[in-house]
Amino acid sequence: MADSIVDSLKAGGKKLTKPRQAILAILESNALPVTAAEVHARLKKAHAHMDLATVYRNLTMLQELGLVDPVGLREGQMRYEVRHGREHHHHIQCRGCGRIVDLMLCPIKKLTELVEAQTKFAVEGHSLEFFGWCPQCR
Amino acid sequence: MADSIVDSLKAGGKKLTKPRQAILAILESNALPVTAAEVHARLKKAHAHMDLATVYRNLTMLQELGLVDPVGLREGQMRYEVRHGREHHHHIQCRGCGRIVDLMLCPIKKLTELVEAQTKFAVEGHSLEFFGWCPQCR
DNA sequence: GCGGTGTTGCAAGTGATTTGCATTTAACAC
DNA sequence: GTGTTAAATGCAAATCACTTGCAACACCGC
Ligand SMILES: [Mn+2]
Ligand SMILES: [Mn+2]
Ligand SMILES: [Zn+2]
Ligand SMILES: [Zn+2]
Numbered sequence: 001m002a003d004s005i006v007d008s009l010k011a012g013g014k015k016l017t018k019p020r021q022a023i024l025a026i027l028e029s030n031a032l033p034v035t036a037a038e039v040h041a042r043l044k045k046a047h048a049h050m051d052l053a054t055v056y057r058n059l060t061m062l063q064e065l066g067l068v069d070p071v072g073l074r075e076g077q078m079r080y081e082v083r084h085g086r087e088h089h090h091h092i093q094c095r096g097c098g099r100i101v102d103l104m105l106c107p108i109k110k111l112t113e114l115v116e117a118q119t120k121f122a123v124e125g126h127s128l129e130f131f132g133w134c135p136q137c138r
Numbered sequence: 139m140a141d142s143i144v145d146s147l148k149a150g151g152k153k154l155t156k157p158r159q160a161i162l163a164i165l166e167s168n169a170l171p172v173t174a175a176e177v178h179a180r181l182k183k184a185h186a187h188m189d190l191a192t193v194y195r196n197l198t199m200l201q202e203l204g205l206v207d208p209v210g211l212r213e214g215q216m217r218y219e220v221r222h223g224r225e226h227h228h229h230i231q232c233r234g235c236g237r238i239v240d241l242m243l244c245p246i247k248k249l250t251e252l253v254e255a256q257t258k259f260a261v262e263g264h265s266l267e268f269f270g271w272c273p274q275c276r
Numbered sequence: 277g278c279g280g281t282g283t284t285g286c287a288a289g290t291g292a293t294t295t296g297c298a299t300t301t302a303a304c305a306c
Numbered sequence: 307g308t309g310t311t312a313a314a315t316g317c318a319a320a321t322c323a324c325t326t327g328c329a330a331c332a333c334c335g336c
Contacts, residue, residue: 015282015333036324051285056324058283074210074265076293077323092259101257108266111245115268119239121230123270127212128246130253132261153302153313174293189316194293196314214324215292 001025002084005067012065022048023058024082032100033071033079033091073100073129092130096137103130139163140222143205150203160186161196162220170238171209171217171229211238211267230268234275241268 001024009016026042027034034042040055059080062068071079073093079100090103112123139162147154164180165172172180178193197218200206209217211231217238228241250261 013282017283017333019284052323053286053325054284060325070212072210072212074208074216078212092253092257092261094259095262101259103253103256105249105252107245107249111243112268114243115230115241116270118241119230120273121232121239121268121270122276123230123268124233125269126267127269128264128266130250130259130261130264132254132259132263135258138260151313155302155314157315175291190292191294191317192315198294 001028005084008065008067012061014061014065019048019050019054020058022046022050023055024062027062027068027080027082028084030081032102033069033073033081035075035077035079037077039080071129072127074131090128090130092132094134094137095131096133099134099136101134139166143222146203146205150199152199152203157186157188157192158196160184160188161193162200165200165206165218165220166222168219170240171207171219173213173215173217175215177218209267210265212269228266228268230270232272232275233269234271237272237274239272 001021005024006016009020014020022043023039026039026046036052036055036059039059040050040052043050043055059068063070063080067083068080069083071081071091073079073091075098087104088106090106091100092103093100106128108126108128112126115121116123139159143162144154147158152158160181161177164177164184174190174193174197177197178188178190181188181193197206201208201218205221206218207221209219209229211217211229213236225242226244228244229238230241231238244266246264246266250264253259254261
């Protein structure tokens, strides 16, 4: 596991438990954002079964530490992906099969200044997701 | 109520029931996106009480007809706003007080072509929301 | 090894949204 | 108007995605 992750955990007063390591291993092995239930299922398959509540608690904590990013695709459940070593980016999901593709782009930086000037908010984050039909479902 | 809405309902084989009219009246009287529970509460206050399930069923149906747009702000519940007569736009929500402000802009049109070329998806929609701190919560 | 603090499992609890079904109601044709 | 029928509603129960309380357990620094 990456040193930076261990450092962040330590800095946050968190312990490097075995269940936690297993969760991070699953997250790091996945290029696309996964749900808590998916993490839970893959853990079981990898003979690292643990309670779903533990998965949820860890995902929440990793998010608070800024180690994973939440991805909301209006599926009724959240997805998560590790931030470690990856550029800020967005996603597109097929309305037919649910397939998700990374979009390694973000057009929002310039816009943020405009939004701040217009609303007087201090912008801290944004969510940009596309929906459509993938080639197979077209 | 707007003719265009009545026409859409008719075209979809839907009836113009009294509960449905009341829901549409609430939606049209709200500039900002509202939750199903909020619609339900305002209906009761307007002496048009109905079951929450009816509110949900109608919001889903109106969304399918393209008369209302869903707005997902990661609050654990969806919001909805009427599309009728309003430009496509996005929102910013304060992380402190939850206040929502309309952003009458959308920078996504040009980007859509880029996304389609890159992924071969047929883009049908997108979601863009900002999060931050409003002047009072700063 | 020991102690203290953070973690986990398990079971129960929430909150939002959905569903089954019997009962109405709007819409349309006589 | 009256009848017919498909859609809509109320009510209660069910689902689904998380969250929480609490007792047992596992890191980590000493
Ligand atoms: Mn991604
Ligand atoms: Mn709006
Ligand atoms: Zn971005
Ligand atoms: Zn847009």
